[in-house]
Amino acid sequence: MLKYTTSINDTKIFDNLKIFETSPIMKLIVRGKSREFISSVGKSLNILLPNEPNTSSSGANVTALWLSPDEWIIYANEINSDDSNSYIIESELINKISNTGLGAITDVTDQFVMLNLTGEKIYDLFMKGSPFNFNEFKKKKGAVTQTIINKIDVIIHNKNDAEVNLFVRRSFSNHLWSWLNDSARFI
Amino acid sequence: MFIINCPYCGEREQSEFKAGGEAHIVRPKQPTELSDDEWAEYLFMRKNIKGIQLERWVHIHGCRKWFNMVRDTSNDQIHAVYKMGEKPPIK
Numbered sequence: 001m002l003k004y005t006t007s008i009n010d011t012k013i014f015d016n017l018k019i020f021e022t023s024p025i026m027k028l029i030v031r032g033k034s035r036e037f038i039s040s041v042g043k044s045l046n047i048l049l050p051n052e053p054n055t056s057s058s059g060a061n062v063t064a065l066w067l068s069p070d071e072w073i074i075y076a077n078e079i080n081s082d083d084s085n086s087y088i089i090e091s092e093l094i095n096k097i098s099n100t101g102l103g104a105i106t107d108v109t110d111q112f113v114m115l116n117l118t119g120e121k122i123y124d125l126f127m128k129g130s131p132f133n134f135n136e137f138k139k140k141k142g143a144v145t146q147t148i149i150n151k152i153d154v155i156i157h158n159k160n161d162a163e164v165n166l167f168v169r170r171s172f173s174n175h176l177w178s179w180l181n182d183s184a185r186f187i
Numbered sequence: 188m189f190i191i192n193c194p195y196c197g198e199r200e201q202s203e204f205k206a207g208g209e210a211h212i213v214r215p216k217q218p219t220e221l222s223d224d225e226w227a228e229y230l231f232m233r234k235n236i237k238g239i240q241l242e243r244w245v246h247i248h249g250c251r252k253w254f255n256m257v258r259d260t261s262n263d264q265i266h267a268v269y270k271m272g273e274k275p276p277i278k
């Protein structure tokens with residue numbers, strides 16, 4: 001069994017808002033442009049990579065978020081067991097994409113921390129420190145954005161009504177966590 | 188504070204972007220044949236126009252893509268954005 005050291009390891013509950021770190025969750029960055037790349041990734045994952053900006057697509061096992069015209073982040077829908085940190089999906093993609101030169105696969109499981117936020121007050125909290133306009137975003141299930149919160153780079157995925165997954169670089173995660181907790185007292 | 192329309196992500200606030208200076212500066216084909224003055228001209232000298240200028244910008248806190256912008260430097264009005272490799276949409 002692997003000894004995971006999570007970054008946050010905490011759950012906070014406020015009025016109409018709950019925040020915690022989901023870990024360990026597999027996260028991969030996939031990059032590529034060609035049609036073969038798109039269809040090959042689609043076959044391996046059993047979902048189509050979203051090509052419309054600021055959207056996502058979700059399958060039985062993984063969710064893919066659009067980051068830029070040639071970049072996506074893919075994350076597992078379920079927590080990984082702590083027996084191993086190699087993933088079947090990753091080795092499949094490395095075989096089909098990296099080894100064939102179609103694109104690049106990077107394991108960013110430990111680079112990004114995934115926070116799960118639930119409750120009616122999520123966007124009131126974000127609005128305290130982000131220049132992004134969440135008016136349309138919060139109504140659109142599956143919407144994705146990369147923006148800044150309190151000057152920290154984040155990726156935000158509107159998973160469901162009043163449920164959001166937020167990705168932040170691990171080295172910034174404690175700083176963001178402190179800010180979220182501090183600001184949540186005033187919403 | 189102003190809004191920039193990223194050609195890939197749509198309208199975002201200025202703080203997500205970084206400016207990258209004058210656009211469409213062509214690298215000399217044979218740098219070894221240039222005099223120091225000509226090389227310095229290419230490397231350092233910029234027009235720094237007051238008025239409408241073609242600039243490079245990057246959506247650094249978003250999709251991290253570079254693109255071009257037509258901006259009036261005297262009042263920050265953005266007249267157009269266009270992707271890298273495209274022709275400027277003005278005269």
Ligand SMILES: [Zn+2]
Pocket residue numbers: 193194195196197246249250251252
């Ligand atoms: Zn962008």
